[in-house]
Amino acid sequence: MFSEENVQLLTSIIREDLLQAVGETLLMTFLPTLLAFVIGIPLGVLLVTGEERGIRPLPRALMQALNAVINLLRSVPFLILLVMVLPLSRVIVGTSVGTRAIIVPLTIAAFPFVARLVETSIREVDQGVIEAAQAMGASPMQIICKVLIPEAKPALISNVTVALITIFGYGAMAGVLGGGGLGAIAINYGYYRKKYLVMYVMVILLIILVQIFQSTGNLITKRSDKRIR
């Protein structure tokens, strides 16, 4: 594994491709996470507030449809979803290969998951506080914007970390189908060309990134939570 050839290959990859690969990995992680939350927050809130006993009940059929769609998208394995959605990428971002193309399936895979994470965070908000706001004459929209989301903020931030790491994992997988980033290097050299040294080094870099995401996430969650003295 540590033959001169392998070490040379690794150094050349590190020198020439690593910076770009890390950049692609970060882009493939953060952009879909952001987009998934943009879609997932309203959906997650709706899943709670639209319930029969929620603050703004919605027609039961609509809620059932919403739940069904979320469950359906969540039950398709990511690689299959990738295959199914890549043609759509051509329509949306103009290409079906590379990092840009992968953003679309990553977002579609992530938003139903994020919607569920948001749902559980919002559910944690004390019913009594919602009742107090109602007693003060708050409208459903005010309760969402001034009570539910701010009170759930620490849980939401903690779930951003969870989503980030999951999407990061999906991104690495996307290397198989022409995605970019560290995952693609690991798969191309390690799996297709049996250059295990390159693969292990890429995996170690992935591990380090996950550690950084998690500890930063924990720190921000803790800082933001005023329930901790």
Place this chain on the structure above:
Amino acid sequence: MGETIIKIEHLNKTFGAGEGKVEALQDINLEIEKGEIFGIIGLSGAGKSTLVRCMNLLERPTSGKVTFAGQELTALKEKDLRKARRSMSMIFQGFNLLMQRTALDNICFPLELSGLAGEKGWREKRARELLEMVGLPDKADAYPVQLSGGQKQRIAIARALAEYPQPQVLLCDEATSALDPTTTLSILELLKKINRELGVTVVVITHEMRVVEQICDRVAILDNGVIQEQGAVSDIFSNPRTEAGRRLVMPGGEKIHVLPENRLVRLAFNGAASGEPIISTLAREQGILLNIISADTRTIGDKSFGTMVLGLPQDETEAARALIYLRDIPGVTAEEVTDLVQ
């Protein structure tokens, strides 16, 4: 009689349907007067919390009418109802403060909601005045987690009064039940002060006698979803007329160890007289001897009240004479009883 601020007419509330149907409130009729402190007392499960939630329509009554300051709440649209709720605030057993906001920002919250509250500077000024009033001027920047239960309730009270114009009614749902006795007293004092100085009508929901004794002018006893009796606290507590009332006023019950053939009479003292002299006078002047079966006196406000159950003599004429005598004493109500609570 003052002006009525909250009027409840023939209110019913039912939860569920079919076999699991629960009649939480049945034919409730209440009139709460402007400026008074009105207590609603009952054991847990009696429907108190549901009743208070029907006043601001957090719970919609199944039937019946709720009128607040001349406005029929039960007929309002959601949007107008929200507006009406701004002049009827509420505090809770669990305080229900926003945990992610400072005390000051919690107090500003209702002003932010109503939107007509102007700039941040004005809101904060008002919030600081309220902090001063509830006695916590130095806690502006504290988060709820850093406050004790009593302090949290003070912040909640300040928040409840923050709305502009100031709310006319403060609904207190078991507001002191999570607090220790000393803190309870101080919170009750604060409620009294708010009532006196700001003229806010206070409705107190509680299962604790001492809360009603401490601050209420009038009280309604709620039992099993039905109002058993209502009236001035001194009347109800010195002479409860219903079984539910007696159970609450005398939680230990009146322990009766007397032969069943003895007729019993209950005396209620409303502060004008007390027990022993009456018994001894009766013995001295009329030669009639009465047994004291049970006695329970307490001090409410600055008057002393009490009830006493006496066993009448076996002899019918003596018993009748004793009854006549007792009924004639000013400040004492005497009634024959047959259904003592064991």
